Amino acid sequence: xxxxxxxxxxxxxxxxxSATERDAITSDKFTFWLPDDAIVNPFDIVAVxxxxxxxxxxxxxxxxxxxxxxxxxxxxxxxxxxxxANFGQVEDEPNTIRQGTTIAFANVMSNTADIYMxxxxxxxxxxxEKEGIERALGIDVMEKEDRIPAGLIKMSNGTSAVTFLxxxxxxxPEAGHVNISGIGGLATKTSYAMFLIQSILQTAKDSSDIAVxxxxxxxxxxxxxxxxxxxxxxxxxxxLWEDVGxxxxxxxxxxxxxPNGLNGKPNYFIEPTMYTxxxxxxxxxxxxxxxxxxxxxxxxDTMESIIGDIMQNLETKNKDWVGVNSWKxxxxxxxxxxxxxxxxxxxxxxxxxxxxxxxxxxxxIVETNQSGIFVEARAKHQRVLANEIANIRGGHTYVIDIAxxxxxxxxxxxxxxxxTVYELKSEASELRTTKEPLPEKIIFxxxxxxKYAPASGKESPIVQQVLEIAERGRSLxxxxxxxxxxxxxxxxxxxxxSATKILGRTGSSxxxxxxxxxxxxxxxxxxxxxxxxxxxxxxxxxxxxxKIIFPRPAYxxxx
Amino acid sequence: xxxxxxxxxxxxxxxxxxxxxxxxxGATEELLATDPDELxxxxxxxxxxxxxxxxxxxxxPTRDNxxxxxxxxxxxxxxxxxxxxxGSIRTYYLGTAxxxxxxxxxxxxxxxxxxxxxxxDGHLKIQxxxxxxxxxxxxxNYGLSDEMWRKLNRATAGTNLVLCDTTEQPLGREAxxxxxxxxxxxxxxxxxxARMHDLERDLIGSTDAERNENSRLVLDGGIxxxxxxxxxxxxxxxxxxxxxxxxxxxxxxKTSESRKDxxxxxMGLPHxxxxxxxxxxxxxxxxxxxxxxxxxxxDYPLKGxxxxxxxxxxxNKITAAEADRISSALCGERxxxxxxxxxxxxxxxxxxxxxxxxxxxxxxxxxxxLGSIRWNVKPKLSFV
Numbered sequence: 001x002x003x004x005x006x007x008x009x010x011x012x013x014x015x016x017x018s019a020t021e022r023d024a025i026t027s028d029k030f031t032f033w034l035p036d037d038a039i040v041n042p043f044d045i046v047a048v049x050x051x052x053x054x055x056x057x058x059x060x061x062x063x064x065x066x067x068x069x070x071x072x073x074x075x076x077x078x079x080x081x082x083x084x085a086n087f088g089q090v091e092d093e094p095n096t097i098r099q100g101t102t103i104a105f106a107n108v109m110s111n112t113a114d115i116y117m118x119x120x121x122x123x124x125x126x127x128x129e130k131e132g133i134e135r136a137l138g139i140d141v142m143e144k145e146d147r148i149p150a151g152l153i154k155m156s157n158g159t160s161a162v163t164f165l166x167x168x169x170x171x172x173p174e175a176g177h178v179n180i181s182g183i184g185g186l187a188t189k190t191s192y193a194m195f196l197i198q199s200i201l202q203t204a205k206d207s208s209d210i211a212v213x214x215x216x217x218x219x220x221x222x223x224x225x226x227x228x229x230x231x232x233x234x235x236x237x238x239x240l241w242e243d244v245g246x247x248x249x250x251x252x253x254x255x256x257x258x259p260n261g262l263n264g265k266p267n268y269f270i271e272p273t274m275y276t277x278x279x280x281x282x283x284x285x286x287x288x289x290x291x292x293x294x295x296x297x298x299x300x301d302t303m304e305s306i307i308g309d310i311m312q313n314l315e316t317k318n319k320d321w322v323g324v325n326s327w328k329x330x331x332x333x334x335x336x337x338x339x340x341x342x343x344x345x346x347x348x349x350x351x352x353x354x355x356x357x358x359x360x361x362x363x364x365i366v367e368t369n370q371s372g373i374f375v376e377a378r379a380k381h382q383r384v385l386a387n388e389i390a391n392i393r394g395g396h397t398y399v400i401d402i403a404x405x406x407x408x409x410x411x412x413x414x415x416x417x418x419x420t421v422y423e424l425k426s427e428a429s430e431l432r433t434t435k436e437p438l439p440e441k442i443i444f445x446x447x448x449x450x451k452y453a454p455a456s457g458k459e460s461p462i463v464q465q466v467l468e469i470a471e472r473g474r475s476l477x478x479x480x481x482x483x484x485x486x487x488x489x490x491x492x493x494x495x496x497x498s499a500t501k502i503l504g505r506t507g508s509s510x511x512x513x514x515x516x517x518x519x520x521x522x523x524x525x526x527x528x529x530x531x532x533x534x535x536x537x538x539x540x541x542x543x544x545x546x547k548i549i550f551p552r553p554a555y556x557x558x559x
Numbered sequence: 560x561x562x563x564x565x566x567x568x569x570x571x572x573x574x575x576x577x578x579x580x581x582x583x584x585g586a587t588e589e590l591l592a593t594d595p596d597e598l599x600x601x602x603x604x605x606x607x608x609x610x611x612x613x614x615x616x617x618x619x620p621t622r623d624n625x626x627x628x629x630x631x632x633x634x635x636x637x638x639x640x641x642x643x644x645x646g647s648i649r650t651y652y653l654g655t656a657x658x659x660x661x662x663x664x665x666x667x668x669x670x671x672x673x674x675x676x677x678x679x680d681g682h683l684k685i686q687x688x689x690x691x692x693x694x695x696x697x698x699x700n701y702g703l704s705d706e707m708w709r710k711l712n713r714a715t716a717g718t719n720l721v722l723c724d725t726t727e728q729p730l731g732r733e734a735x736x737x738x739x740x741x742x743x744x745x746x747x748x749x750x751x752x753a754r755m756h757d758l759e760r761d762l763i764g765s766t767d768a769e770r771n772e773n774s775r776l777v778l779d780g781g782i783x784x785x786x787x788x789x790x791x792x793x794x795x796x797x798x799x800x801x802x803x804x805x806x807x808x809x810x811x812x813k814t815s816e817s818r819k820d821x822x823x824x825x826m827g828l829p830h831x832x833x834x835x836x837x838x839x840x841x842x843x844x845x846x847x848x849x850x851x852x853x854x855x856x857x858d859y860p861l862k863g864x865x866x867x868x869x870x871x872x873x874x875n876k877i878t879a880a881e882a883d884r885i886s887s888a889l890c891g892e893r894x895x896x897x898x899x900x901x902x903x904x905x906x907x908x909x910x911x912x913x914x915x916x917x918x919x920x921x922x923x924x925x926x927x928x929l930g931s932i933r934w935n936v937k938p939k940l941s942f943v
Contacts, residue, residue, distance in 0.1 A: 036682070074916075076899025083904075084895035087856060094894045095634045096909045097681040099916075 011126040014038040015104065017048055019121035027108065027116045030064055032125045034102045042066050042526050043547035044155045045128040045136050048119045050111055060113035063128055063136030064106030065544040068522035073100030107520060109136040109543040133161040137542045142166045149199045149244040150537055151548030162244050163548055165500055169540040171200070171441050175499030176474030179490070180483040182504025186532050189483040190221060192502060193445050195550050196481065200443065202246050208395035211439040213417060215446045216401045217410070220270025220558055223401060226254040227273070227556035240551035248554035253396040259405055259413070260382050261372035267404045270558060279375045279382035280412065282327050286314040291415030294460040295408055296361050302354040309348055320347070326376045327366045331359055365408045373409050385413065386420045390431030394439030407451070414452050415462045418444065422468055425476040441477045444469070449482040450489035463491060470497040488513035499540040505530040519545060566718030568931045570694060573714045574665065575935035577707065578657040611807045612838035614845035616876040620835035622808030622817060629833050629849065629883050631890035634681055639888040642686060642766045645779040645914035646672040646755040649922055650748055653932060655740070656696070663702040664744045666695040666725070668751035669928070671918035672758035674765055675910050683910055685917050687765040689758045691721055695747035698724040701739065723750055760786050763793065779911045781868050782844055788870035794885055795868040798906045806837065824848070826860045833886040836877050845869050845877045849886045851893045852905050863905040865889065
């Protein structure tokens with residue numbers, strides 16, 4: 001590995017390292033002072049000269065990530081400054097500018113010769129150059145074909161460098177999954193997820209091996225991702241696309257799935273150019289009733305037992321259940337209800353009161369409070385979503401719209417999809433009818449993951465399904481790209497299994513949660529200051545998180 | 560890292576040929592009981608205990624009119640002081656040497672001086688700096704033999720260590736008045752101070768091209784000697800000064816009105832005022848006092864006052880307007896102060912404080928310096 005010396009490269013120094021009696025330089029951190037005219041910000045990457053092995057002709061270089069800056073003066077206390085202003089005369093100008101300097105604190109990222117002795121004091125510090133940034137992050141050792149552009153690092157001196165994720169740690173097999181969090185509207189979570197997916201597809205060795213499933217959870221955000229924007233992207237955004245080495249283009253081969261609405265009409269905010277309508281009749285839902293009741297309180301586990309029994313009976317069609325073939329027949333017919341007496345009935349070991357609760361909840365979900373997704377009998381154009389997804393094709397993107405669905409309906413669809421995909425990849429699924437090979441990787445993007453895998457509460461079938469994907473999905477080729485406002489609101493085993501964490505602007509109370517402990521305290525504080533479009537990327541390969549910007553999506557978006 | 564004071568180690572080896580009684584507990588830093596500025600004032604103005612002459616004109620002061628208002632003028636209005644020079648000294652008693660029947664102290668001194676320049680925007684920079692290490696030992700009758708002196712000279716030649724004879728000026732009554740050991744130690748301290756002032760004088764030269772009517776130099780302490788007096792556009796500002804001066808105004812009859820001691824004089828000095836200028840050194844120097852801080856801002860009435868000394872040309876008096884300008888600009892220097900870092904904050908000029916820091920930060924630390932002093936002493940006690 002070639003060694004570089006900041007002085008030799010004519011890279012203008014921005015300060016010198018400084019160790020004092022009280023503030024030592026360590027293997028992990030170093031500090032440096034700045035001259036008055038230097039501008040350095042948190043997340044800048046700097047380089048410092050370091051010793052090297054006697055056999056090497058040049059000094060080695062240590063890279064550090066600036067985490068915090070502070071200004072110190074020789075004033076013993078604030079009182080000194082008050083007195084120095086002639087005992088609080090606000091208008092008085094100081095005759096002499098008090099001696100002071102800005103001190104920058106940096107976390108050690110890497111050394112070009114793997115020397116992690118503390119950086120000596122009084123060594124010149126300069127901004128890392130593009131190659132230095134790649135070394136600092138560990139990008140230089142990534143295989144070229146494994147590099148997924150993840151955004152652009154822009155430093156205070158104007159130097160920029162593309163940051164890459166290692167596909168082995170995003171799509172497996174080493175690690176997988178991406179989790180994105182941050183305040184809604186400011187963190188641009190969905191935009192980043194879509195940029196990352198586009199980046200994965202554009203740089204994949206063979207994009208026909210990758211299928212993408214996207215859940216549209218808000219308005220019509222993702223129902224036009226195959227359309228060009230109405231106005232061309234502004235020049236700065238086009239330049240950003242070029243900088244990261246990607247083509248600004250919409251998604252190709254997109255299939256939209258729109259839920260059935262009341263009166264059989266599609267239930268969408270924005271009508272996609274081509275779409276397939278999906279609906280759930282009892283037959284299509286029989287093996288997913290547990291997902292439908294995932295959010296229903298069940299402190300005594302009686303519901304779980306009833307649902308299990310009903311699912312089994314619907315599947316085996318025991319004699320009492322032969323006539324149960326629609327939601328109405330389940331709700332208002334035998335064996336759960338005696339239409340002659342007009343009373344709920346118990347069955348098996350299930351008491352009348354428990355069955356009554358099941359019926360009340362089911363009636364609320366599929367009848368009184370439903371959006372139209374539940375139908376008594378599906379028409380030909382009202383497809384079964386699981387069957388459609390079972391025939392997923394590599395190189396294609398599937399957008400499932402759940403934006404207008406009720407909470408239980410959204411949970412059912414999410415659970416249905418994730419279970420279908422998992423089964424598809426883990427065992428030979430009877431549902432798959434196409435002869436085409438199953439895509440090697442299936443990327444699953446879902447926003448508001450906290451709804452489906454919350455940090456607290458019982459481990460519902462949905463949570464278990466998400467955990468299956470989080471913990472074993474990467475070995476099967478199922479990759480979860482998830483997003484939520486608060487990382488602390490999501491099950492820690494999901495975020496813990498994400499080898500890549502993307503963080504946008506986050507509230508100050510949220511960053512004090514245990515989920516953010518992987519970040520240095522100073523970096524946590526800086527999360528509260530990120531601007532819109534700025535993100536912090538923590539990736540398994542990186543030694544420290546980096547701040548990036550990324551281009552706006554190049555597909556049509558509705559304000 | 561090589562020892563930065565290696566020249567000292569080799570010199571110590573030469574000295575070890577003598578019988579050495581190392582200072583108890585190793586070499587120790589000599590701490591002055593009297594403030595250095597005040598000590599300088601006492602030494603420089605030993606003949607000026609009673610002041611009877613004014614050194615100011617236009618208008619001539621009278622005994623009823625000895626204070627003048629000098630409202631502060633700050634840098635944006637009158638950036639008069641651009642250069643600030645301070646010297647610093649750190650002295651160590653290493654031990655007592657014995658050669659034949661002569662016993663004498665071995666003293667080591669670090670001396671340094673720095674000149675700080677203030678830029679137009681108020682920022683400071685180090686304009687020039689000098690530093691020396693002095694080994695102060697008496698020679699001949701009171702100290703080293705000629706042979707040992709030559710050896711030491713050879714050992715120190717070409718190094719940063721300067722060998723000084725503490726008896727270069729003959730010892731007079733002081734030797735008789737005090738013990739010889741103490742007299743020699745005092746003499747060593749005085750020589751070190753004189754050498755430090757030499758460094759300060761050398762630094763003045765670095766500002767020659769830039770000093771003028773509107774760009775002056777402030778020297779910490781007194782005007783000190785004729786060497787300084789010949790330099791134009793310099794004022795000396797002392798934070799502390801002798802407290803036994805008597806001022807006698809206008810009358811040969813020593814009434815209470817015509818005589819004031821310095822305490823009485825300064826107690827009556829209002830904030831942002833100066834005393835009129837008095838004459839010293841036979842009319843070669845004008846000096847006066849300026850109150851930079853109100854008495855209610857400090858806990859002792861004499862705090863917040865500085866003594867200003869200016870060399871006079873050809874016996875001319877200083878004009879009141881000139882003294883006013885100098886004093887007003889000094890009053891403006893009260894912003895910023897080293898409050899909390901230096902007990903003399905109330906009368907310290909911040910750039911001088913920084914010059915002092917610049918010197919001291921370049922001194923060898925006590926650990927480094929004293930760590931390189933290893934006497935090669937063998938037990939010499941004998942009961943025979």
